[in-house]
Amino acid sequence: MHYVESKSILSANNGMNLYRGCTHGCIYCDSRSKVYGMNHKFEDIEVKQNSLELLKKELIKRKPSMIGTGAMTDPYIPLEKHLQYVRNALKLIYKYGFGFTCITKSDLILRDLDLLKKINEKSKAVVQMTLTTADDDLCTILEPNVCKTSRRVEVLNELNDEGIPTVVWLCPILPYINDTQENITSIIDYCIDANVKGILCFEMGLTLREGNRQYFYSKLDESFPGLKDKYIEKFGNNYSIPSPNNHKLMDIFQKRTSGAGILNNADEIFEYLHDFPQKSYQSTLTFK
Secondary structure (H helix, E strand, O other): OEEEOOOOOEOOOOEEOOEEOOOOOOOOOHHHOHHHOOOOOOOOOEEEOOHHHHHHHHHHHOOOOEEEEOOOOOOOOOOHHHHOHHHHHHHHHHHOOOEEEEEEOOHHHHHHHHHHHHHHHHOOEEEEEEOOOOOHHHHHHHOOOOOOHHHHHHHHHHHHHOOOOEEEEOOOOOOOOOOOHHHHHHHHHHHHHOOOOEEEOOOOEEEOOOOHHHHHHHHHHHHOOOHHHHHHHHHOOOOEEEOOOHHHHHHHHHHHHHHHOOEOOHHHHHHHHHOOOHHHHHHHHHHO
């Protein structure tokens, strides 16, 4: 871990990253790619020590809307348990009448359930949870340093019980590893039981580029001997790595989600995630 002073904290679209880097150890992580220009070891977490200061200034200036985090770094990495940057950011988001959404794989988010509920009552809070494999043993290989899928499903159910809407990221799906009908069907079953609002799935496969490709291949050598050679022969240096089972699995995905009334169109889901309740904005005018 190391601290830095940041010049900004919110993007033009209200995206926020309090940390940079991750220790979850997911073997497929795109954030390792060199294109992002990270100049430190991926596991050496960069902490933006002035981020809360910057966030407060931005929230005061901006029209209330949804604040999102987790696109590049899971906000609930183990360091957050002690540093509490996310928790303190949630307090500011609630105070100034904004909404909140995040992408995570961690059950640490339940620590902040009290604030999520307050935000959701005042405006809107949505939790996005990544599920890639229904098998816990396989999960510990693909995503070794974060809670297993079964625990994430418990989190989804608890959030549903508490009235917090959820969206699931069903990706990536790794060719010859978790691209099976049994896996996809099981994850969708979990989502139906947890009453998720939508499931994001950008076809069955993954993306690889310089940086994350090398790391991914090294992990294939450790846990799936011989599979790296199959990838190289089949996909070369392609960015897009589609599953040979893509069409069959996407057909299952579309039919099962549509039948269950779960949103499955990415544009519609992103529109839902970005939509800020207008009545919440009106209620903040007197507050400010």
